[in-house]
Amino acid sequence: MARRTETCFQEVIIENLDDACIAVDKNGNIKIFNSMATAMFGISTEEAINKKIWDVVKIKELNNLIMDSARNISKSKIEKIVIIGQTTPYLIKIFQALKEDKLYGSIAILRNLSEYAKIEKALSNYVGNLSHELKAPLTAIKGYVETLLEESYFSNPEISRKFLQIINDETNRMTRMIVDLLDATRNENIKENNLSLVSPYKAIIQSVKLFEGLAKQKNIEIEMDVPENISFIMAREDYLRQIFVNILDNAIKFTGIKKSGHIKILGIPDGKKVKFIITDTGIGIPENSIPFVFDRFYRVKDGEASSLGGTGLGLSITKKLVEDISGTIDISSKLGEWTKVTVSFPAGVH
Numbered sequence: 001m002a003r004r005t006e007t008c009f010q011e012v013i014i015e016n017l018d019d020a021c022i023a024v025d026k027n028g029n030i031k032i033f034n035s036m037a038t039a040m041f042g043i044s045t046e047e048a049i050n051k052k053i054w055d056v057v058k059i060k061e062l063n064n065l066i067m068d069s070a071r072n073i074s075k076s077k078i079e080k081i082v083i084i085g086q087t088t089p090y091l092i093k094i095f096q097a098l099k100e101d102k103l104y105g106s107i108a109i110l111r112n113l114s115e116y117a118k119i120e121k122a123l124s125n126y127v128g129n130l131s132h133e134l135k136a137p138l139t140a141i142k143g144y145v146e147t148l149l150e151e152s153y154f155s156n157p158e159i160s161r162k163f164l165q166i167i168n169d170e171t172n173r174m175t176r177m178i179v180d181l182l183d184a185t186r187n188e189n190i191k192e193n194n195l196s197l198v199s200p201y202k203a204i205i206q207s208v209k210l211f212e213g214l215a216k217q218k219n220i221e222i223e224m225d226v227p228e229n230i231s232f233i234m235a236r237e238d239y240l241r242q243i244f245v246n247i248l249d250n251a252i253k254f255t256g257i258k259k260s261g262h263i264k265i266l267g268i269p270d271g272k273k274v275k276f277i278i279t280d281t282g283i284g285i286p287e288n289s290i291p292f293v294f295d296r297f298y299r300v301k302d303g304e305a306s307s308l309g310g311t312g313l314g315l316s317i318t319k320k321l322v323e324d325i326s327g328t329i330d331i332s333s334k335l336g337e338w339t340k341v342t343v344s345f346p347a348g349v350h
């Protein structure tokens with residue numbers, strides 16, 4: 001490759017790095033100063049080139065590291081985290097420009113770590129919250145089991161049944177959280193699996209059955225208006241069931257903290273599509289939170305919603321499953337009054 005072409009490629013790479021790049025010769029004259037360095041130090045490349053590094057970069061610790069490396073052949077590669085501007089952590093890597101045992105200077109790559117720090121903090125908060133969410137049902141289960149083991153309660157069938165029901169619900173809650181987590185980490189593309197014509201009617205009936213006990217306990221009436229002969233859709237039965245279970249789980253959870261409520265499941269043919277509208281009379285979602293409910297880990301943190309368990313993964317998984325079978329999902333709500341989830345699938349023939 002012609003030398004000039006090569007240099008051009010190298011310049012483009014350096015210019016477009018996500019990290020600041022500064023190279024100096026042995027006398028401290030700046031030889032490379034890319035656009036990220038300009039953004040970081042507020043000095044244009046033209047202004048910086050051939051100036052002394054200490055006149056451009058006013059960070060003593062950094063200059064010392066760079067100059068030390070540019071002058072002492074005995075120095076090897078340096079890697080260090082330096083806090084710049086009092087709060088921003090940077091990973092600094094300094095390499096020597098060495099050719100045939102001759103030292104020409106040094107090159108520093110400066111990577112802003114604040115994004116990583118934020119992600120790490122969010123992750124550790126999340127793990128903390130999750131452990132807390134899992135601990136709550138476990139504590140409840142333990143409490144009820146211990147009480148049941150006491151003779152006086154054990155021999156009372158009415159109390160035993162009530163406690164066992166709570167234990168059952170709490171176990172289900174924990175299982176759903178774990179299933180959410182596993183689903184979120186699974187990166188399976190269901191399009192590659194065998195899809196077949198399945199009955200959404202059957203999937204809905206099975207999903208509703210799972211929640212009957214809980215709904216009754218929470219004084220929630222579930223009304224179904226889905227024609228038994230509603231079109232089949234190309235999907236996988238278990239995934240379709242999971243879509244409905246996730247939506248119903250939210251409907252029950254966010255309605256259950258009111259004294260009573262109503263969930264309506266409406267299934268309607270809609271041209272070449274089949275549409276399902278699940279409306280609940282629960283606590284609703286603040287308008288400014290609606291755009292985020294399908295994001296991974298997102299949960300409404302204010303008001304009543306904050307006291308309820310969950311991973312914030314259910315709707316993101318649901319959306320992925322719906323889209324994998326070429327459907328759409330939409331959510332609308334009025335805070336304090338209702339939430340409506342609409343899912344629509346292309347109808348198959350049967």
Ligand SMILES: Nc1ncnc2c1ncn2[C@@H]1O[C@H](COP(=O)(O)OP(=O)(O)O)[C@@H](O)[C@H]1O
Pocket residue numbers: 250251254255280282283284285293298299300301305309310311312313314315316339
């Ligand atoms: N039917 C609903 N009523 C009120 N809020 C809801 C409803 N469905 C979803 N949300 C809001 O959307 C958030 C995300 O839902 P989801 O992904 O299922 O997470 P999770 O149920 O684990 O909190 C919930 O935390 C809640 O704030």
Ligand SMILES: [Mg+2]
Pocket residue numbers: 246249250310312313314315
């Ligand atoms: Mg959920």
